[in-house]
Amino acid sequence: MKPEERKKLILASAKKLFSRNGYYQTQISDIIKDAGIARGTIYQYFANKEDVFVTLAEEYYSLWEESISLAAADLDLDVVNPVNYFRHRIKRTLFFFSQDKDLCNIALRVGLGLPGEMASVIKRFEERIIRLLIGDLKLGIDNGHVRRDLNVELTANLLTGALLSTAYHFYSRDAGKAKPLDINKTTEEITAVFAPGIFVKPYQPKGK
Amino acid sequence: MKPEERKKLILASAKKLFSRNGYYQTQISDIIKDAGIARGTIYQYFANKEDVFVTLAEEYYSLWEESISLAAADLDLDVVNPVNYFRHRIKRTLFFFSQDKDLCNIALRVGLGLPGEMASVIKRFEERIIRLLIGDLKLGIDNGHVRRDLNVELTANLLTGALLSTAYHFYSRDAGKAKPLDINKTTEEITAVFAPGIFVKPYQPKGK
Amino acid sequence: MKPEERKKLILASAKKLFSRNGYYQTQISDIIKDAGIARGTIYQYFANKEDVFVTLAEEYYSLWEESISLAAADLDLDVVNPVNYFRHRIKRTLFFFSQDKDLCNIALRVGLGLPGEMASVIKRFEERIIRLLIGDLKLGIDNGHVRRDLNVELTANLLTGALLSTAYHFYSRDAGKAKPLDINKTTEEITAVFAPGIFVKPYQPKGK
Amino acid sequence: MKPEERKKLILASAKKLFSRNGYYQTQISDIIKDAGIARGTIYQYFANKEDVFVTLAEEYYSLWEESISLAAADLDLDVVNPVNYFRHRIKRTLFFFSQDKDLCNIALRVGLGLPGEMASVIKRFEERIIRLLIGDLKLGIDNGHVRRDLNVELTANLLTGALLSTAYHFYSRDAGKAKPLDINKTTEEITAVFAPGIFVKPYQPKGK
DNA sequence: TATGAATGAGTATTCATTCAT
DNA sequence: GATGAATGAATACTCATTCAT
CATH class of the missing domain: 1.10.10.60 (Homeodomain-like)
Structure with a gap:
């Protein structure tokens, strides 16, 4: 081998x-x-047990970065409207975590509260998505799509917490009881909850 | 002593x-x-180290339950409108976690990914708030205040994740960089993000 | 109290x-x-835990000494024949141990293999009965009742081992399965096994 | 190594x-x-300290079983008379215990009064020899060599207690004072004490 | 005398890591 | 590279004994 x-x-x-x-x-x-x-x-x-964990987490983080890049590359930004972009972010995130129950568990539970470098690696996931969303929201404000008075940092936090919590509850190894969600439908429902409070224009359900 | x-x-x-x-x-x-x-x-x-942890967590959980009861007792339900009730829930939750950085850290990070009984005690926090919110939302639907087509379980999850994540980021021991939030203002901002996507009537910022 | x-x-x-x-x-x-x-x-x-044990053992030992004295006092040595005297020793010993399951257990099992003074106290039981039997046998030889060529020390040991083992097997706390023996009958049976090898005259079963 | x-x-x-x-x-x-x-x-x-003890005791018990088998294999049963067989049992037992002072001590003292599995392993020694002797005696009765009215179970107990006690007193680590016995001579002496009370025919000292 | 909270030396056991083969 | 026996620092937990009240 x-x-x-x-x-x-x-x-x-x-x-x-x-x-x-x-x-x-x-x-x-x-x-x-x-x-x-x-x-x-x-x-x-x-090098040691910690290194095994960190390597694992970092490989996952790389996949994650890649997946995020894809998310952006996927879209034709000119024709896409802001809500659709938002929709896409959510879908991508859910999709990513839904792919591997074990990694989902590690990044979202097992890794939290660990000491030293292990914690930092895990924290990056959350920080990365928050930074991303902050960027999105700021851009939205600049373009007039997002409410000017929105607390961007707080909102990015709310969204991240909501998304990761949902990912954990529905896609992790521990999610025995809850049946795995249909990602398209869930994306739509999450968008329906968040979009009206974030965007300026009235939110239009997809397909209408 | x-x-x-x-x-x-x-x-x-x-x-x-x-x-x-x-x-x-x-x-x-x-x-x-x-x-x-x-x-x-x-x-x-x-009895042992685990017992110290569990006792700690359970005492905190009791305070938490008590705080939740107060939240309800606080309000005159007849005159209060649904959004105000929602506002109150958020405020109470933030207030609770903001009071003790250490317990906030334990319940929201350290306790996650622990084995056995310790995990169960910690999980209860999240489960309790989800169940509470599910109840709130269902009531809101029955009363015609909340959107009929809302996915109640998912939304409760989103809200819980959002709230706990926020609590951790702004009130935990690790929240070194972020300055502690003003609870009233934050409550208002969170309400402004969620209310439009949840309630039927157009959301009115408080005091207008 | x-x-x-x-x-x-x-x-x-x-x-x-x-x-x-x-x-x-x-x-x-x-x-x-x-x-x-x-x-x-x-x-x-x-004074300490060991003292509790030693006190217990010593009290029992006193009872034991007393019981042995009684054994001798009991008999009219002039009229009693040597085998009857032997018979009496056996009966007394069995009777003594049959009276208290717990002490029997302690003296015959629990106490063995203990360190320091505790072992010594327990050992005295065995040593005492051996010395006693050695005396008996020597007297018997002097009086012409016991075989001259008998190895006295060894025989005393055999007898003691046989008696204490029997006492333990039939009267101790652990003797669950074996039904408690009828002391008179057992005494007779033990005498029937040992007397022919020890005494000079042909052994006569009691009552014949 | x-x-x-x-x-x-x-x-x-x-x-x-x-x-x-x-x-x-x-x-x-x-x-x-x-x-x-x-x-x-x-x-x-x-696995742990107890396992060390149990392993030790069990290895010793295996040697013991083996030694017993040899005892039987050793003899030409056709030509051997019952008393010689009995003599051989005694000799074998004494020989076995005389070989290792430490194991003798452990099986005969240290191991008694221990908790759990350790006690059971040690108890087997005694039980095994008792069962063996019961078998021997019953066979003797069937063949007409042993007294019909002998209480077999009791006698097996007496013999076992006598033999083990003797083994301990003369061969154990604690047997400082007593000089180690000559096994052939001791076997003869023990036989001389027990045989007359057990066998039907008048006992003949060996070599006469 | 009686109490029982406090003590801390003592001990078995674990488990990541090393290194000679 | 692969192996797995050997290592020993680390650690939770026990329990006889003390002593202030």
Whole structure:
């Protein structure tokens, strides 16, 4: 097996176990047993347990950045109206988290309250989306689409909290009871809740 | 010193340390050193480290329940209009979390991703507020104040996520950079974002 | 309550608990709870946990000595024949241990393998009975009742081991399955096993 | 060093220390210091301290079983008379315990009065020999060699108690004062004490 | 004398990490 | 590179004993 494959194998096991049991409840022993490798091998790919976690989180963060870029690239900004852009952001975010229950769990629960660098990596997710939304909203204000008196920072926070909380509740590993949401429909419903309070023009449900 | 006082002393030290360093980074040694008691003493009041955490969380949850009851008792429901009621909920929640940075940190970050009973206690906060909001929204629909087509469960989730995220960002121990918000003003701003998408009648900013 | 009574109360609880759970599995907490006294009180009557055990064992040993004396006093040595004397020793021993399951357990199991003074106190039981039997056998040899070539020390050991083992198996707290023996009948059976190998004259079953 | 050797090393240290100081007076620290290994190493071979003890006892019990089998295999049952068979049992038992002072101490003293599984393992020794003797005696009765009216269970108990007590007194680590017995001579003496009370035919000293 | 809260030395056990093979 | 036996610092928890009230 090639080194890069083995590294992925380890990360896959770590992801599964961190997600299910949390960082401290997951032992190196568990990971190597699940990955089917020897105790020493994991230290050939990672400096220590924390490094496994951070690597995992950073890879996910990269995917996330990529997904966000796609979100922007996806749209023809000239023809798209502001609400549609907003709609798209929401959809992309939900879609991203819905793809991997385990990573969703790690980024949205397990990673919170961890010490040192691990916390920082995880915090970046939230900070990144907040910064993004702040940019969106400021642009909207400049273009006259968004209410001038909107508290941009607070609103970005509200939106982020709302989106991540929703993602966790409906797409995480723990989301046993709640049935996975239909992303298109949910996007529309979230837009329906937020758009009227944010945008200047009366909000029009999609397709009308 | 009376037993009850000493117990409070221990909980105070634990709260401070759990909040700053997290559950696993906080050693029993740290707590007893901070509380100025002997190693054995803490085990006269608590079965084990987990029990310290759970007791802390449960006391906080009781305050929280009490605060919620007050929120309702506060208002003269006959004269109050639906949006004002909503406004009040938000204000109360923000006010509650703003009162204790440490507990805010514990309930909103440190406690997440913990194993066993500790997780359940912490989850209750979120579940409780979601259930409350679901009740509010359903009532609003029955009374004709809230949009009939609103996805009640989703919206309650959005609101809860938004509120708790905001509380954490502006009132927690980690909220170093962000200056503490003025609660009245913030309440108004949050209401301004959510009300138009939730209520039937056009939203009227307070005092107009 | 008078001091002496309270001391007995404590010893009674200790006896019960040591017998059931062993020395190390019995905590001071268990004893005081069972005795219904405060933690500090036990230290007004005993120097420490070991002292409780030793006191218990020594009281029992005194009873034991007393019982042995009675055994001798009981008999009219002039008219009694040697085998009857032997018979009497056995009966007395069995009777003594059959009277208190808990003490039987402590002297015959719990006390063995304990460190320091506790072991010595317990060992005395065995040593005492061995010395006694050695005396008996030597006297028997001098009087021509016992085989001259008998290894006295070894035989005393065999007899003691046999008697104490039997006492434990049939009278201790753990002797759940075995039904308590009828002492007269058992004495006769034991005599029937040992007497022929020890005494010079052919052994005569009692009553013949 | 091979794993199996190291395990034996640990067991050797544990045996020595348990035998001298008892189970509770022996610390894990003592064992690892004596074995010259690191603290964690012992837990690679044993689940916990109790497991060390139980493993020790069980290995000893296996040797014991093996020794018993040999005892039977040793004899040409056709030519051997019943008393010789009995003689052989006694000799084998004494021989077995005389071989290892430490194990003798553990099985006959230290192990008694221990809690849980440890007690059960130790109890097996006694139970096994009792069952064996019961079998022997019953067979003897069927063949007409042993007294029909003998209380088989009681006699097996007497014999076991006598043998184990003798083994402990003369071969254990604590048997400082008593000089180790010559097994052949002792076997003959024990036979001389028991045989006349058990067998039908007049007992003949060996070699006459 | 009785109490019971406080004490802290003592101890088993865990688990990430290392390193010789 | 891979292995897995060995390591030992770290840590929670116990429980006999003390002593101020």
